[in-house]
Amino acid sequence: MNLELTIGWLYPTLMSTYGDRGNVITIERRAQWRGYSVKVLPLDQNATADEIKSVDVIVGGGAQDRQQEIVMRDLQGAKAEAIREKIENGTPGVFTCGSPQLLGHYYEPGIGQRIEGLGILDLVSVHPGENTKRCIGNLVIEVTASRLAKDLEEMTGTKPYLVGFENHGGRTKLGKVEALGKVIYGLGNNGEDGTEGAFYQNAIATYSHGPLLPKNPFVADWLIQTALRLKYQQLITLQPLEDTLAMQARESMFKKLQVSPPKPTVLA
Amino acid sequence: MGNKIKLIDRVRLGFAVLVAKSVTFGVRSLRLGAASVLPGAIARRIEPRLLQLLSQQVKNGVIIIAGTNGKTTTALLLRTILENKGFRVCHNSTGANLENGLMTAFLESTNLVGTLDVDYAILEVDENIVPKVLTPLQPKAILCLNLFRDQLDRYGEVDTISKRWTKVIATLPPETVVIPNADDPTLSHLGQQLPQKVLFFGLNEPQHYLEAIPHAVDSIYCPRCGHSLDYQGVYLSHLGDFTCPSCGFTKSQPALVSSEWQQILVGLYNKYNTLAAATAAKELGVDENTIRNTINNFQAAFGRAEDLVIDGKRVRILLSKNPVGTNETIRVVTQSTDKTTLMVLNDRTPDGTDVSWIWDVDTEKLVERGGTLIVSGDRVYDMALRLRYSEKTPQSNINLIVEEDLKQAIATALEHTPPNETLHILPTYSAMLEVREVLTGRKIL
Numbered sequence: 025m026n027l028e029l030t031i032g033w034l035y036p037t038l039m040s041t042y043g044d045r046g047n048v049i050t051i052e053r054r055a056q057w058r059g060y061s062v063k064v065l066p067l068d069q070n071a072t073a074d075e076i077k078s079v080d081v082i083v084g085g086g087a088q089d090r091q092q093e094i095v096m097r098d099l100q101g102a103k104a105e106a107i108r109e110k111i112e113n114g115t116p117g118v119f120t121c122g123s124p125q126l127l128g129h130y131y132e133p134g135i136g137q138r139i140e141g142l143g144i145l146d147l148v149s150v151h152p153g154e155n156t157k158r159c160i161g162n163l164v165i166e167v168t169a170s171r172l173a174k175d176l177e178e179m180t181g182t183k184p185y186l187v188g189f190e191n192h193g194g195r196t197k198l199g200k201v202e203a204l205g206k207v208i209y210g211l212g213n214n215g216e217d218g219t220e221g222a223f224y225q226n227a228i229a230t231y232s233h234g235p236l237l238p239k240n241p242f243v244a245d246w247l248i249q250t251a252l253r254l255k256y257q258q259l260i261t262l263q264p265l266e267d268t269l270a271m272q273a274r275e276s277m278f279k280k281l282q283v284s285p286p287k288p289t290v291l292a
Numbered sequence: 293m294g295n296k297i298k299l300i301d302r303v304r305l306g307f308a309v310l311v312a313k314s315v316t317f318g319v320r321s322l323r324l325g326a327a328s329v330l331p332g333a334i335a336r337r338i339e340p341r342l343l344q345l346l347s348q349q350v351k352n353g354v355i356i357i358a359g360t361n362g363k364t365t366t367a368l369l370l371r372t373i374l375e376n377k378g379f380r381v382c383h384n385s386t387g388a389n390l391e392n393g394l395m396t397a398f399l400e401s402t403n404l405v406g407t408l409d410v411d412y413a414i415l416e417v418d419e420n421i422v423p424k425v426l427t428p429l430q431p432k433a434i435l436c437l438n439l440f441r442d443q444l445d446r447y448g449e450v451d452t453i454s455k456r457w458t459k460v461i462a463t464l465p466p467e468t469v470v471i472p473n474a475d476d477p478t479l480s481h482l483g484q485q486l487p488q489k490v491l492f493f494g495l496n497e498p499q500h501y502l503e504a505i506p507h508a509v510d511s512i513y514c515p516r517c518g519h520s521l522d523y524q525g526v527y528l529s530h531l532g533d534f535t536c537p538s539c540g541f542t543k544s545q546p547a548l549v550s551s552e553w554q555q556i557l558v559g560l561y562n563k564y565n566t567l568a569a570a571t572a573a574k575e576l577g578v579d580e581n582t583i584r585n586t587i588n589n590f591q592a593a594f595g596r597a598e599d600l601v602i603d604g605k606r607v608r609i610l611l612s613k614n615p616v617g618t619n620e621t622i623r624v625v626t627q628s629t630d631k632t633t634l635m636v637l638n639d640r641t642p643d644g645t646d647v648s649w650i651w652d653v654d655t656e657k658l659v660e661r662g663g664t665l666i667v668s669g670d671r672v673y674d675m676a677l678r679l680r681y682s683e684k685t686p687q688s689n690i691n692l693i694v695e696e697d698l699k700q701a702i703a704t705a706l707e708h709t710p711p712n713e714t715l716h717i718l719p720t721y722s723a724m725l726e727v728r729e730v731l732t733g734r735k736i737l
């Protein structure tokens with residue numbers, strides 16, 4: 025079977041502040057290397073609701089405050105509904121920095137008006153003001169969102185630790201939505217409650233860029249596998265790839281941060 | 293101008309300078325480094341208005357050079373032009389561009405009682421402290437080179453920076469000359485809003501347009517109304533010939549016709565640096581002959597398109613510290629026939645601790661042409677992954693060598709370079725200092 029995968033990239037020029045393109049590239053390459061046909065579809069101001077509905081996996085990045093406003097003005101009506109429908113129906117996605125804020129109820133920037141979000145994720149984000157320090161630095165989290173944690177543990181044979189880098193002014197508070205994980209090193213959603221990111225249906229929201237996927241290739245594979253299962257209505261086993269460099273990158277970061285890497289788990 | 297200073301100020305100034313100079317002497321004699329920051333820090337403790345008191349003594353005025361890329365090269369060119377005219381110039385030439393670095397540069401040129409005897413001070417200033425230092429420095433001219441996304445972890449975002457600059461520059465005296473890059477929409481807009489004398493610099497050479505707007509682009513929205521800009525063409529990153537279809541905002545006319553000017557060094561970014569310095573020099577009254585002669589005889593600042601010969605092999609160091617700069621240095625490499633490149637990625641404070649920007653660089657262009665790519669630095673594996681993910685097939689098109697140890701990486705890179713080829717080294721800032729130290733056996737900072 026010739027497998028096809030369409031990656032929808034939310035507003036590539038408006039929302040791509042911190043190397044977020046790396047997440048798109050990682051999914052694209054890992055599918056290409058396995059011989060699938062991959063298409064990257066920019067979901068920008070020219071995109072239609074139907075185009076949004078056609079994608080198999082969604083990637084969203086961060087934005088400057090002004091760009092985020094432009095996006096929210098554009099993401100209305102049928103387009104907003106299309107995104108909502110995709111996420112509610114389990115289309116997998118990875119949303120970094122600005123895009124979780126836009127999927128939440130609202131974002132209050134340091135200066136200027138509150139930007140209303142789509143309210144798909146039960147969370148709010150507030151920038152505490154120009155003079156508050158940004159949350160910057162290396163980030164390690166353990167995935168705790170139960171279904172995702174179980175899937176990733178099955179894939180890797182260890183507790184799933186994600187290695188990334190956070191760089192955000194806004195602070196996020198979760199409502200009823202499940203956190204993506206707990207912070208092992210760094211600050212996470214707000215630097216207070218130890219949570220990082222959110223997980224809803226199959227949407228991963230996180231402050232972790234760096235970007236997230238190159239050093240956590242099993243998450244990229246989970247997104248691909250979930251997308252293919254939804255699209256072809258059957259479990260498609262991904263052939264393993266050579267990931268030595270990613271593993272070395274993780275090891276070197278665990279060492280630098282003096283974080284004990286996760287131990288292999290004994291599966292029942 | 294020195295006589296304007298009150299006696300009590302002069303005494304405090306003298307004391308601050310004396311202490312600072314002793315620190316410089318101490319640091320150097322203990323071989324702790326070149327003392328480019330500490331003396332300034334100490335003197336400023338003693339006399340907080342030091343920057344103001346010292347800058348008042350500069351005979352013809354202070355020239356500020358700000359922008360993400362090209363500060364050091366532009367400063368060095370302008371300084372050389374002025375020195376060729378016989379002026380004495382003080383300059384923070386080590387690239388230490390925060391407040392203490394500026395202070396230290398002044399202190400270097402003062403005598404023991406705090407008298408500063410120079411005609412011009414050329415100060416490279418970090419974009420984030422521009423608002424803080426303009427009022428005490430009261431510059432004669434301000435060069436605004438460009439605003440790219442650089443070290444965002446320290447600075448926040450491009451929009452915020454330009455707003456802060458505009459606010460402070462507007463409060464300076466009307467005779468201040470502002471020299472912004474006309475091809476950078478944010479800076480063109482900044483220049484158009486100012487009450488001061490504004491001279492733009494920029495390119496009018498469509499033959500240098502890129503085929504497509506690169507991904508590492510920050511500002512393609514109209515800074516005036518937010519509509520997306522129409523580009524007739526892009527020279528590099530978001531620098532180009534643009535108009536806004538909604539409000540009519542358009543690029544300002546540069547003071548010099550770029551096609552009539554030679555450039556220093558290699559790379560289109562150095563054409564911008566040349567034009568910025570030439571525009572400033574002309575405004576300061578330097579004759580065109582001296583400017584053109586200096587341009588023709590110009591040598592690189594360390595690590596900026598600097599050429600060295602090591603063990604009979606040619607080495608070219610191209611500072612690559614952010615996505616725009618790195619896309620340009622990659623353009624230099626891919627336009628050569630040389631097939632060995634060393635990339636060194638560090639994540640220390642002067643580099644910016646956030647290295648995610650490497651994913652905004654079009655490394656695909658480097659990988660597509662094959663050859664040997666050696667990677668090293670604190671974040672060697674991040675760089676290696678970036679290159680690995682630049683390949684569309686599972687089989688690699690390049691000989692990728694990952695070497696944590698920089699010395700070993702340099703040795704390996706030199707080994708792989710044939711005698712008739714040039715080794716290109718693309719380091720971040722702190723990596724560039726280390727590379728130079730390994731290659732020349734000397735520390736510069």
Ligand SMILES: [Zn+2]
Binds near residue numbers: 516517519536539
């Ligand atoms: Zn406009």
